[in-house]
Amino acid sequence: MIDIQHLRKTQAHILCIGSHPAIIQSMLDFDFLSGKKEPSVKVIIAGRKKFERFFYGKKQILIPVFASSEKVPHAIKKDITLFFNTTSARRTKVSSIEALTGFPNMFGGTVFAEDVPEQHSLELFAFAQKHKKFIVGPASVGLLMPGSFKLGAIGGTDYRQLLASHVTTSGNVAVFSASGGMVGEIIRIVSDQGKRLSFALSFGGDRFPVMTPKEAFLAAQNDPQTHTILYYGELGGTDEYELVSLLESKQITKQVICYIAGTVSDLFETPPQFGHAKAIANTKGESAREKRDALKKAGAMVGETFLDFVEYIKQIDQSGISDSVDEEGVATLSDRKQTLITSTISGDIHGDATILGEPLLHFANTHSFAAIVASMFLGKKTISKEFETFVDFVLRLLVDHGPYVSGAMNTIVTARAGRDLVSSLSSGLLTIGPRFGGAINQAAANWLTGVEEKESAHDFVESFAKKKTYISGIGHRKYRVDLPDPRVAALLEFINKLEKKRFTTFALSIQKVTAAKKGNLILNVDGAIAAILLDYLSEEEGFSDEQLRELTEREFFNALFVLSRSVGFISHFLDQKRLDEGIFRLPEELATQLDPDSIA
DSSP, rough: OOOOOHHSSSOOOEEEEOOHHHHHHHHHHHHHHTTOOOOEEEEEEEOOOOOEEETTTTTTEEEEEEGGGSHHHHHHHOOOOOEEESSGGGHHHHHHHHHHSSSTTTTEEEESSSSSHHHHHHHHHHHHHHHHHHEOOSSSEEEEEETTEEEEEEEEESHHHHHHTTSSOOOOOOOEEEHHHHHHHHHOOOOOOOOEEEEEEEESSSOOOOOOOOHHHHHHHHHHOEEEEEEEEEEESHHHHHHHHHTTTTOOOOOEEEEOOOOOGGSSSSSSOSSSTOOOOGGGGGGGHHHHHHHHTTTTTTTTSSHHHHHHHTTTOOOOOOOOOHHHHHHGGGGGOOOOOOOSEEEEETEEEEEEEEEHHHHHHHHHHHHHHHHHTTTSOOOOOHHHHHHHHHHHHHHHOOOTSHHHHHHHHHHTTOOOOOHHHHHHHTTTTTTBHHHHHHHHHHHHHHHTTTTTHHHHHHHHHHHOOOTTTOSSSSTTTOOHHHHHHHHHHGGOOOOHHHHHHHHHHHHOOOOOOOOOBOOHHHHHHHHHHHHHHHTHHHOOOHHHHHHHTTTTHHHHHHHHHHHHHHHHHHHHHHHOSSSSSOOOGGOOOOOOGGOO
């Protein structure tokens, strides 16, 4: 049973299953017009995007998007209370049950899809009853609680419709119908007559809605704020006779105003099918006329015409209504335009630059360069001082490795050709890849995969041997087990401050296997940096394994190398300009020209 009082008092944090931008935006507009400080829609399950852009008032916001419910972080999951499902009819049952079971504090939602298989609807009904959850739909435009939340397209998908229907002001009239279109029409009629809603919902036009008219009527009866129930029904089905029983048994004592559409079908020899799945009178008792008469006899006010229905609405007693709308805020909604670029890193507010939400000068004065780099690369401010210290050491350690490597060589050759700083630096940076400088990111991906899949070190190494590929982060040209790399030793000092060390422990276990095969197959600087960064991000900065995976996909780990080594490349450029040795030409004895015919 849906508990309206509980819903009205509960803070709505909504999961959208599937993306329907127009409806989601209307839900956000409802929140804004209701004076809420933050939007109710918290997360979307859809596609491959990371975020979708919407407006909250005139301000653009990003709502996180995940490919499945399992991908949603627990911190978000535990706050979700409601869902709005726009997935296809065949996915409705599975996705709704996944939401209701996978989000611990969720207690209900609405289903938008039409033509959900009847067996699925019945199974959803049984699930909702067993677990004491509520589902409005299928084929429903949603559930509306003025001042609380709007769950679906109900009330309109344009902010002007919401304003015209005064759906943000709470009243004492409940509106019900299977027809989504008619729920919208009646809401507007109620508003035009100076009345306001307590709540409204559309059961949905499919043959077996999960929430029945009976359940909605009982919910309205149990809601102290609701004084009058408006119901728009149709020919077909027997739901109205359950309402008759409720009225006759005095389980419903509140004022009920009804209109049952479809008396025109009495003129046809064969009953016609109307718009909704069960809107067909297969028996005399299912006709609009029979239902009207039964409801009227039970004590409901039943309009013979739709105009009669409207007249009854005019007579509803409702006083003390006070619409409060922020006119200045409403005015800002008329000229909203999507920007071409979204940035969570920095901005310029009235000529004053900001970094991660702080004024630039304050940010620069209160953070070290390492903290600024890590925060900007991660897209959020770092927490751990130890992590900041480690990033600082990495940036200093990677700054240069002599003029012999490809990046420095390219920078030098370009500088000696007379090119400018940016061209020379770009030439050097373009050499960074899997064979030079790109190993940190790949090593991080390797260690992450091994830990996630709980692979043994032996199996991990053998999987690379079978593919005949090198393990990024393992191996050195000079250093060996008996001649360790002092840089790696210095890096490993930082793990003493960590507790779990999952990734560094795994990387060192790989070294044991590989070094036993060949002495120089040891953990190198790239592999050590990757493992320790993973451990710090996991333990000190609170990143989940899924978030760490995303960092490898974004090349976060390589970014530190690129930044640091850029200092070295620039230094080589300036050095060559000081020396001014002229254009570089490779000596003839260092190049060999072969006869093409000599190549097999």
